[in-house]
Amino acid sequence: MFTVPFPARLSASSIIDAAWILLQEGGQDALNMRALAAALGVRPASLYRHFENREALVRALAERGVLELQDGIARATQGKGPRDALWAAASTYLNYARNHPHAYALMLFGDDSAQTSAQGQSAAKALWNTLLKLVGDLSGDPDDTDQAVAFWTFLHGAAMLDRQGLYGASGPRGGLDVGLTALLNHMETAGGSGDPSS
Template identity: 55%
Template sequence: MPYPSKLSSEQILDSAEVLLESQGPEALTMRSLAEALQVRPSSLYRHFQSRETLLRALGDRATLALHNELRQATQGQEARPALLCAVTTYLNYARTHPHLYALMLVENDDLTPQELAESPGKQLWNTFLELIGAVSGHPDDTDHTVAFWTFLHGFVSLERTGAFGKSGPRGGLTVGVEALIGYMENAAKQSVRQS
C-alpha cells in the first residue's frame, strides 16, 4: 500500500523536531505530532513504528547535523585549532539544541554490526577520532578520543543541570581542554622521539 503523498518521513521529522525543540520531549507524542501535521495518528505509524522509533530517527538526524557542523567548522584547519573549533561547535550545538542533543545519546541495541558501522553515531565518532588523531599523532587514538568526548559530554551535562551554580564553570572548560590537548601533543612528541 503506498503512503499518502502529502506526508513523508522528512515532513514528520521536521514537525517532530519543531515540537521537541519548542515544547520538550514530554510534549512530543504521536497524537500531538499528528495534530500538528493535521493527519490521523495512524498515518504516522506507516513511517515510524512507534514513538521510540521516531525518537531514534530524530537522534540520528541530530547526530548527522552535529557531524556536518563539525566537519564544516574544522575543514582546512591545522590540528590544534581544528580541535578547539570542534569544542566550540560541539558546545554550541548542545546548548542550542538540548533536547536533540539528549536524543543523540540514546542507546540502540537493535543495530546490526553493518548498520552500526554506517550509523550517524559512528560517523561522529570517526570525526572526533580523526581530529584527535591529528593532534596526538595516532590515527586510531581511541583512548584520547574517549577521554576528550567524556570531558565534553560531562561538561555539557553539568552545565545543563546547573551544577556549576551561579558562578558558572569559570575557566574550568579551558583548563580541561588545554590539559587534554597538551597531553595529546606530548604523546605525539614522545612518539616522534621513539621512532
C-alpha cells in the same frame, strides 16, 4: 469530491520536521503521537502510515541530529591546523549540545534515557570516529584511542552538566577552557597513548 487524500498531506520528512520542533521545544515528553499529529493538523492514526511506531520516529530524529553535528564539526575544522581544529570541534560540539539539548540527549541516550540503545550506539560510533581522527592529527598517533576517549569524555560531561543547569548560575566560567587546554597540551607532549609496548 476534492477532499480525497491526494496529494498526501503527510510525508516522512514533514513529520520529522514537525517532530524535531516538538523535541526542541518541549523535550521527549512533548514528543508524543497526539501532539505531533495535532501540530501537523492530522489525526494520530495517520502517522502510523509513515512510521511504524514511535521508536522508528525517534530513530530518524537521532540520525538527523548526528548528521547535523558531524556536518557542523566537519565544516568548523576544515582547513585548520590540528590544534585549532580540535578546539573548533570542541566549540562546535558544545554549542550544538547547548542549542539542541533534547536532540543531543536523544542521540546518545535514545528513547528511554536508561540503558544502552541502538541509536545511541550508532550515534556514538559516528561521533567517535570523527573525534578520533581529529585527535590523531594532533597527537601523531592516528589511532590514539586513549586521548580521544579523554577528549570525548570531557566534551560529553560539559554538554550534560550544562544541559542540566548543574554548573549553577555562574556557569562553567573558564573551566571548559582550562580543561581543554590541559587535554590538548597533554596530547601534544605525550605523543601516543603512553604505552608503546602494547
